[in-house]
Amino acid sequence: MEKDKGSNGDWHRELVENLARDALVERRRARRWGIFFKLLTFAYLIGVLVVLLPNDWSEKGMGVKPHTALVELEGMIAPGQKASADNVVTGLRDAFEDKNTKAVILRINSPGGSPVQSDYMHSEIKRLREKYPDIPLYAVVSDMCASGGYYVASAADKIYVNESSVIGSIGVLMNGFGFVDAMNELGIERRLMTAGEHKGILDPFSPVSEFDREHADKLLKKIHKHFIAAVKEGRGDRLKGDEETLFSGLFWTGDQGIELGLADEVGSAGYVAREVAGAEDIVDFTAKEDALTRLADRFGAAFANAFTRSSGMQGGVQFR
Template identity: 45%
Template sequence: MAQKDSNWERELLTNLATDYMRDQRRQRRWKIAYRLLILVFILISLFTFSPRRSMDDALRSKPHTALIDIEGPIFSKSPANADDIAASLKEAYKDKGTTGILLRINSPGGSPVQANFIYNELRRQKKAHPSIPIYAVCTDMCASAAYYIAAGSDKIFADPSSLVGSIGVIYNGFGFVDTLHKLGIERRMLTAGVNKGFLDPFSPMDDQQKMKLLSMLDSVHQEFINKVKAGRGKRLHDNPDLFSGLFWTGQQAKSMGLVDDLMSPGQVARDIIGAEKTIDYTSGGSFFEKMAKRFGAEVGVSLGTLLGLGSPLT
């Protein structure tokens, strides 16, 4: 009986050891496969960069529309920011084949500072390259800071259903004074400087501070208005709500002079700029995001290049 128990234990240990070794080999194979996959990815990147660069150079030397996307909120740390857009503009103007620049905008707005930086850069580049027009095309939304940017272009286009405008400035905040009282919490804030606790949410709103904030908002709003007037000029129509913060459809915006015409990005590239071939100059994104974008479009771009075609817009 003892011999049988010993054999059973030995067989169990042998099976466990065998299973363990099998699992180890399986994990090792997966590790090797994973590392090989990374190596292949790196090698493909290295080997495709040079041919792609030469193909891109060949395509960029031919007449084309330079596309720059302004997508999402506009802030210094967002994908749509002044530094990246300025870099995109610089890259687009550097290529001899750039016939025109198309800003494809889909944004609810953002920082007036970032918008002003971009607006000023557009005006500077237009002055330096008067023969290369800059057109803004509003897709789903071109509001607030996004329209601020669009106003710096030569012409603005939109879809009839685009949301355009919102020429205003907003501040959002909350007050929790009554909440603290109900919870039995005493606010203890000490400051050196009478306005150091400006807009503290746990203190009652001070009338003088409120007036100061409204004055600041009015100043930023007036700067926004001035830039829109400078960019649009006599194309703007008199309307009491024009600078009230309201927004309109593309069709309505056209009747107010906020938009020049109703066209898609593809129509503008083809019919206005006269270069249906497009090259995307949008900067930004991490290395892996850029690589994913490259591999995702690799086949289409390569075939288009070989056939002498750019990437057509819709």
């Protein structure tokens, strides 16, 4: 009997020890999983934070001493693009409003684009220069500053170029294609129905009437005059040479542009910051969209383009 009792005690003790050991293992496992999920949540929050923060937040935050602000105008000037007025104007405002900005460089590499977007930027540069008279704005041309790009640049205090930059193209265009003869050859009938006598003006599948030509010509000349007036206001007496040549839509190299008064000197962004502005440190204030905004904008742009193609509304006036 004593022996049986001892065996029973050992059995109970072993059972308790096993249960305690299993509970301890389970608690350790739960702790590990808890740590894993906490780390996973932390990594997720960090990822969301990185996506939502602007790409240039750290660089701007470091601008705590006198610096030269940089804003990029790159690519085709058009709404919804990198070189849209919204993006460029946002960067310029941030640059001028920073208390440590000593000068602003607008670095341009653009073939031109929308007259409206170009005018928005031109007007905002004039406003900011008046509001902050002690902060000069310099346009620095890299590869190209043509048409709408030059429209924007003409509002700057000075324009710097590379000898091999392309500058000028002060003109306006409206382009498209005509398929009338091809349709006749193929025996295709164009069925265009409109409400409004001239709603189908410049339709690529219909002959161009004299009225169409005259109306488009008046429109282009009016926009061209506005372009010329802006350039004359910005460049003033610095312009040289024959106006018919300057405003003909021709373009020139950077050194030729200096001779014609379209630009002032040869110089890069680094040179201007160091030698002209006297603040060698450059802080980039170019507006950069976060990933979620870019995704939404691209979806919206794709939808708009699809609608434009399906409705036949294509083309437009451009500074190019």
